[in-house]
Amino acid sequence: MDLREISRLLYQIKLTNQEINTLFKKETGFSFFRSFNSRDQRDELGEFFQTAA
Numbered sequence: 001m002d003l004r005e006i007s008r009l010l011y012q013i014k015l016t017n018q019e020i021n022t023l024f025k026k027e028t029g030f031s032f033f034r035s036f037n038s039r040d041q042r043d044e045l046g047e048f049f050q051t052a053a
Contacts, residue, residue, distance in 0.1 A: 025031045
């Protein structure tokens, strides 16, 4: 696998990751990249994952 092919694959992974993060934020209202300012926000996200499992 040459460098261009690796670069193309990494770029595709980056785009897919952005799409997943956008969908997650639309569905949950949470952003993976938002810093949590309070314990309540962290607790809320934890509860979401517990109920989703």
